[in-house]
Amino acid sequence: MTRQDNFIYLTFALILLLLGTSLAQQFFDDSVPRLVQSAIIVTLLVAVWGVDSKDFVLRKTFIFPLAILFFSFFGAWLDDAGFDQLYLLLLLSFLISSALRTAKQVLFTGDIDGNKILGAICLYLLMGLIWAVLYTLVQLSFPGSFTNISSDSAWFTLFPDFIYFSFVTITTLGFGDISPQLPISRFLVYFEAIVGQFYMAILVASLVGSHMSNFGANHNTPTIMHTNTHKNNNAKDRR
Template identity: 35%
Template sequence: MSGKITQSNNFIYTALALIALLISASLVNVMPEGILEYIIEGFTLLTFGVCILSLRFDKAWTRFMVSIIICWLAATLLYRLFAIEMLDYLILVLMMVFFWGTFRSIARQILFVGDVDTNKVIGSIVLFLLIGLIWSIIYILIIVVSPQAFNGVDGGPWRHNLSQLTYFSFVTLTTLGYGDISPRTPFAQVMVYMEAIAGVFYMAIVVASLVSAGLSQTKNSRE
């Protein structure tokens, strides 16, 4: 794999950055108190940077996402200086907006567009990872409003719950349903089954997109 990010390998770098972010969140139980926050923020910023570089070919998206990153950096710095709780929640919302914007940009580039190749297949995996991350942030925000919304998750700083709720998000997205974490309040239950529905439909849409692109590619090669 070339060290330069191009349109033929950009989703590979995005996938690696997202996986690194997920792994950093899982270090909650082995990192000393205080260091975890800097690790998650560092990997989040790294993920933002890689996403910008990987998707810079979408000019309109890039300008908007750069403004989101600037706001995120400002909110993070102000939170470190003044420890205002609302700024911490703003950081979460900005992360969700960024990941949603990334999702939309990638979806426009790979779903029902162009030929099927390795980069496009990896791009579909990136979309799946982004869905799980977006919903994990939604669950965190639910706990902020209602700390008892989920069985098996204690209320507390969102960075300490990020790994658990990301795990729960992907378990729900893939409809595994282990049962170690479960929604308690009606609103949490609604969001959980909405994610399960989104996961099922996403699989159907991606398969249809890849099959359609593959058939079109085969037809063009024969002509």
């Protein structure tokens, strides 16, 4: 990402991802969530790497039909061949790289504006999704890692449940309807809670630091101008 990127595209893509998985799980069978998630992953990809394009809609829209079909059939082949973990690892790599790019632009870089605030929200959502993928991978690799989670479900059936659990954990709500059972799953849960709390502390520190810097710069400028004016007046008086 560059400093000129607009995080509004990424914000809408992430919200669409969360909403789409919930609606697909609520109203459709197991085949539709796979298509919805594949389509939204492509939307997320275009949003992250295409936001610096001036003609974003005109130049990128045409790739959606082909990309959706490609990811849908490719994802179905991976699941049928027993490589659903590979699919999740690809998604995890994409989310982590997106989070790193977003963090470099948002935290401790320049003045705080509306775009930076949207970027901070995007980073928080990306962290929740990263842990949701990690929980899904753990459940697939070690069945029974979490309570109230089916041990024989496909990844696209588990993923919406772990999105819910991830954001409950990162916000430290802890409803208790889903809980970790194995040491590795417990580690991921409390580590996510720690990262979530540290992120909020770092974000607040960044906002306050930026505000104080702007405040000091705005108040120092009139003082400097007044000092220069006073010096000029003294010089005139000596003449």
